[in-house]
Amino acid sequence: KAGVTQTPRYLIKTRGQQVTLSCSPISGHRSVSWYQQTPGQGLQFLFEYFSETQRNKGNFPGRFSGRQFSNSRSEMNVSTLELGDSALYLCASSLDANPNQPQHFGDGTRLSIL
Amino acid sequence: QKEVEQNSGPLSVPEGAIASLNCTYSDRVSQSFFWYRQYSGKSPELIMSIYSNGDKEDGRFTAQLNKASQYVSLLIRDSQPSDSATYLCAVPSSNTGKLIFGQGTTLQVKP
Numbered sequence: 001k002a003g004v005t006q007t008p009r010y011l012i013k014t015r016g017q018q019v020t021l022s023c024s025p026i027s028g029h030r031s032v033s034w035y036q037q038t039p040g041q042g043l044q045f046l047f048e049y050f051s052e053t054q055r056n057k058g059n060f061p062g063r064f065s066g067r068q069f070s071n072s073r074s075e076m077n078v079s080t081l082e083l084g085d086s087a088l089y090l091c092a093s094s095l096d097a098n099p100n101q102p103q104h105f106g107d108g109t110r111l112s113i114l
Numbered sequence: 115q116k117e118v119e120q121n122s123g124p125l126s127v128p129e130g131a132i133a134s135l136n137c138t139y140s141d142r143v144s145q146s147f148f149w150y151r152q153y154s155g156k157s158p159e160l161i162m163s164i165y166s167n168g169d170k171e172d173g174r175f176t177a178q179l180n181k182a183s184q185y186v187s188l189l190i191r192d193s194q195p196s197d198s199a200t201y202l203c204a205v206p207s208s209n210t211g212k213l214i215f216g217q218g219t220t221l222q223v224k225p
Contacts, residue, residue, distance in 0.1 A: 042218065043202070045212050048212070055211065056211060090157055097211070099207070099212070100165070102148055102160050103160070104160060105157040107157050108157045
């Protein structure tokens with residue numbers, strides 16, 4: 001069974017631009033969560049989607065947004081990019097909205113802001 | 115108090131030894147506990163899930179859960195240099211349903 005697929009793997013942007021990252025969950029998984037990982041802050045939760053609805057949101061500014069489609073694929077968007085947005089963005093999928101289901105991560109998108 | 119706490123390390127063990135990684139959590143009603151391994155530059159990989167008190171073994175890995183003391187540990191037997199990585203403990207919050215990660219423990223296995 002294919003794992004979680006994230007595209008693109010690497011991205012270079014400049015300040016002020018916007019970016020859209022994509023995540024395709026494991027087949028049959030309907031919950032998708034997004035995380036930001038930086039060396040200093042560790043894994044920070046961004047948001048979680050289930051059945052096209054945002055169930056949880058982390059403490060990030062409104063520049064960070066996401067959505068989920070009917071096929072469970074998800075996208076996240078970051079507008080007005082700042083240098084501090086440089087990070088590894090990880091998507092994880094789980095079977096359903098039960099928090100006791102394990103999450104499985106994709107390879108991530110490494111975003112660099114110049 | 116952080117919701118999920120781990121010693122950041124590095125924890126250094128010789129090849130062939132047992133590595134013991136610990137994690138404490140604050141949510142008394144948490145029901146599931148996960149260990150992830152993350153190699154440098156890679157994404158986290160789920161290696162163990164544990165749901166009930168006691169031990170769960172999978173190959174060289176053993177997860178131990180003690181709900182009364184609110185800690186979960188990961189033992190790696192016969193440690194290999196390829197086990198060198200950061201190990202993340204994760205616990206779902208019973209309030210929000212979010213998966214809360216510890217900061218991770220870096221393990222170094224020296225040949």
